[in-house]
């Protein structure tokens with residue numbers, strides 16, 4: 530079975546080549562009026578296939594394991610995007626994604642929840658009080674519930690908790706469930722000293738890992754600035770490596786002379802511009 534699948538996928542790759550589709554880094558066309566930066570991919574013929582998002586009726590959306598969230602903004606320079614968290618079921622303190630247990634990212638994919646998110650967990654059972662979260666009565670989530678017209682239903686739910694996302698279990702999941710908290714919201718770069726009516730609109734920021742060079746099967750899959758060669762870290766996979774004097778720019782998705790690397794863990798951790806200078 531596995532062998533058959535492998536043969537089939539190899540055949541598909543060859544087929545793709547035969548019809549002349551280049552596998553080297555190709556930026557996806559805009560979705561409606563929103564540009565789709567590399568490596569994000571809205572189709573099998575553009576972007577990097579590990580970075581799939583969807584263009585749905587001229588709007589970009591992000592699929593989690595069991596649900597879909599609108600993409601509010603994308604910042605390719607720091608490899609981040611912001612999704613709109615689920616809304617409340619009208620007049621309740623329950624978010625619409627409770628049946629899917631909230632935001633659950635596939636941890637095998639290169640996206641995670643950043644530590645720029647302040648998360649409010651609302652309508653919690655008292656089991657949450659054993660957690661290290663801030664569930665105090667003067668906590669930020671109580672201020673939010675008391676002062677925001679968006680969460681008035683939550684005034685009837687006494688237990689809520691606040692925490693800064695990121696790392697550990699929260700790098701890939703902001704989990705709501707019947708036995709825990711039944712609603713949540715999230716704010717990016719929240720300045721908590723501001724009055725609630727000056728808070729930004731809710732959002733949840735995700736970050737993507739720098740993309741590696743694009744996969745290739747033959748040299749013709751790569752553009753004139755790169756050469757197809759074996760990936761030392763992945764058996765049997767070949768990639769378009771940049772020719773000498775050029776470096777892979779994971780933000781532009783090209784081989785360039787000078788790259789502006791803003792990502793601490795991308796660009797092999799080397800400042801190529803300095804190296805050239």
Ligand SMILES: *[C@@H]1O[C@H](CO)[C@@H](O)[C@H](O)[C@H]1NC(C)=O
Nearest residue numbers: 621622623652682685686711
């Ligand atoms: C809190 O969640 C429970 C369980 O889903 C729900 O029955 C209840 O209505 C919620 N509380 C409020 C105030 O909406």
Ligand SMILES: *[C@@H]1O[C@H](CO)[C@@H](O)[C@H](O)[C@H]1NC(C)=O
Nearest residue numbers: 594595627628629630631633
């Ligand atoms: C998510 O989807 C998978 C497969 O579609 C299913 O097995 C699982 O129960 C779902 N989980 C939730 C929490 O909805």
Ligand SMILES: *[C@@H]1O[C@H](CO)[C@@H](O)[C@H](O)[C@H]1NC(C)=O
Nearest residue numbers: 579593594634635636637638
């Ligand atoms: C998670 O992503 C990996 C890598 O693309 C994929 O093989 C796997 O099927 C995904 N898991 C689920 C539950 O969708």
Ligand SMILES: *[C@@H]1O[C@H](CO)[C@@H](O)[C@H](O)[C@H]1NC(C)=O
Nearest residue numbers: 666667668669671672673675
């Ligand atoms: C929220 O309102 C309740 C009831 O009016 C009050 O007891 C509580 O101190 C308020 N909490 C905060 C953090 O503003």
Ligand SMILES: *[C@@H]1O[C@H](CO)[C@@H](O)[C@H](O)[C@H]1NC(C)=O
Nearest residue numbers: 641642643644695696700738
């Ligand atoms: C998310 O992924 C980025 C890129 O790999 C990494 O630098 C960052 O530490 C991760 N953040 C969390 C909260 O895991």
Ligand SMILES: *[C@@H]1O[C@H](CO)[C@@H](O)[C@H](O)[C@H]1NC(C)=O
Nearest residue numbers: 677678679725728729730731
């Ligand atoms: C409240 O809801 C409105 C309408 O959905 C939204 O524009 C606003 O940003 C929200 N504010 C907060 C603090 O949640």
Ligand SMILES: *[C@@H]1O[C@H](CO)[C@@H](O)[C@H](O)[C@H]1NC(C)=O
Nearest residue numbers: 752753754775783784785786
């Ligand atoms: C190759 O690299 C040069 C120098 O960076 C650039 O001007 C040219 O556009 C690149 N060609 C392709 C096909 O990317």
Ligand SMILES: *[C@@H]1O[C@H](CO)[C@@H](O)[C@H](O)[C@H]1NC(C)=O
Nearest residue numbers: 785786787788802803805806
């Ligand atoms: C690369 O940087 C050098 C020195 O800053 C500059 O002279 C050169 O024009 C740059 N090349 C490109 C393709 O931007």
